[in-house]
Amino acid sequence: MIHARNLGDVVAEAPDPDRIALIDLSEPATPRAWSFGELDRAAATVARGLLAPGGKRGDRVAILSANRAEYLTTFLGTMRAGMVSVPINLKLPPAAIEHIVRDAAVSLVFVDAERRSAVPAGPSVVELGAELDAFASSGAFASVEPEDGEVAMILYTSGSSGLPKGVPLTHAGALWTAEHRLRAAPDLSGERLLVAAPLYHMNALWITCVVAFPGHASVVMLPRFSARAFIEAIGRHRCTWLTGVPTMMALVVQEPAALAATDCSSVQRITIGSAPLTQALIDRIKAAFPGASVTNGWGTTESGPAAFGPHPRGVPRPDLSLGHPVDGVDIRLVAGDDLDAEEGVLQIRTPALMPGYLNLPQKTAAVMTPDGYYITGDVMRRDADGFYFFVGRADDMFVCGGENIYPGEVETMLERHPGIQQACVVAVPDEIKGAKPVAFVVRAGGDEPSAEAVKQWALANAPAYQHPRHVEFVGELPLAGTGKIDRKSLTERALRLARSVHA
Helix, strand or coil: CCCCCCHHHCCCCCCCCCCEEEEECCCCCCCEEEEHHHHHHHHHHHHHHHHCCCCCCCCEEEEECCCCHHHHHHHHHHHHCCCEEEECCCCCCHHHHHHHHHHCCEEEEEECHHHHHHCCCCCEEEECCHHHHHHCCCCCCCCCCCCCCCEEEEEEECCCCCCCEEEEEEHHHHHHHHHHHHHHCCCCCCCEEEECCCCCCHHHHHHHHHHHCCCCCEEEECCCCCHHHHHHHHHHHCCCEEEECHHHHHHHCCCHHHHHCCCCCCCCEEEECCCCCCHHHHHHHHHHCCCCEEEECCCECCCECCCEECCCCCCCCCCCCCEEECCCCEEEEEECCECCCCEEEEEEECCCCCCCCCCCHHHHHHHECCCCCEEEEEEEEECCCCCEEEEEECCCCEEECCEEECHHHHHHHHCCCCCEEEEEEEEEEECCCEEEEEEEEEECCCCCCCHHHHHHHHHHHCCHHHCCCEEEECCCCCECCCCCECHHHHHHHHHHHHHHHHC
16 A cells, blocks of 8 residues: 655655665666665655755756666655656757757756756756765655645657657556556565666656555666666576566577576566567567566556556466456547447546646647547457457558558567567558558578568468568667667668669
């Protein structure tokens, strides 16, 4: 049971303040362990420091930093002070960072040394390290008690195009999510969670502050993801629980030598989310971590990560299923006028739902229904047991010769080939077909399969219109700032390839 009303207090309720809450690997040679009590006190000093120079409730305070303990203490301390935390994607270009600072009316930025020059003129700046130590004010602090609907943070999401959109999220919504997740797994105190995804992304931020800390689990945190550092951390710190996006785990299982040299027997569960997952990747993960359960998760920045869970009657969950809808969340699949389709665009209504995009009433109206559902844009299907499965993004769907193609379906089919590690499918314009699929493929090893073999596999295992008209082999798929596959850059590359062919 969570008693806090301010999300910043999630580290303050540990029954044993001396228990290790965080192992910070931002300096790999000298890891630093933080107890719950130390994080609690550090967050309080940040809150006192924020209010000391005339800061006021509701001020927006940004964080621009790689993962480190001070990221979390400033995030929690900002909310304790009644202010709004604004994590910023450190991989964004300068114009996008400036847009966020202006759009959110940021008054102060906590920043690490490497990114200090990226902070635009205007807000005050406090560098993590010695400057933060001087800024913080020692002593106890009584956290501000939020009003109903008071915003705790603004996370920015870029979606498929355009400038990043601010997503305000409330204290009450985040704490409802924490309560829900803890009801599903009430005792996490024996878990040691490995986090390597960036904290500006919901996948890492919420699993840390909304699941692990309220459940009194320990967190091992890397400053950034690298497959070998990830594997090394598992063995050195005896991590029991891994989390990340599919691309991260795909890179991990491409390191068989490092895995073989590391004792990974401590890993008991792996939670993957934020992007589509394939059966082929699940099978490789299970082979690499035979003692672990693998769960396919789903969530959006706008509605939070608490939507699906175990089946209420204990029906075994299929590998690729996102789960069964949980109590307290309303879900429907919409196809045209059918509000109860077996396949359609997922709409969701939950206590964790955003009140609307920041400063964007028209975009808010475009994704919110009159009865309060958020239109996710994710096409899903529901099976006879009530389990939900991801099909594709409605805005990724393209038409080839009159047939709808969802790239995710084609990728899943391609990755069933034993010689294919990963695949990403994008569309290029075609005068006759309207659009046609192009596949970027990472081989599992060696020089096989050939491009022609990939096409023949597709023709033998899917409708002919889904087969990629061009196959490009790559060493690895490019990643966007959130760790997801960068489809935009691959689409641009496919367009250049198409132009070169016709030149």
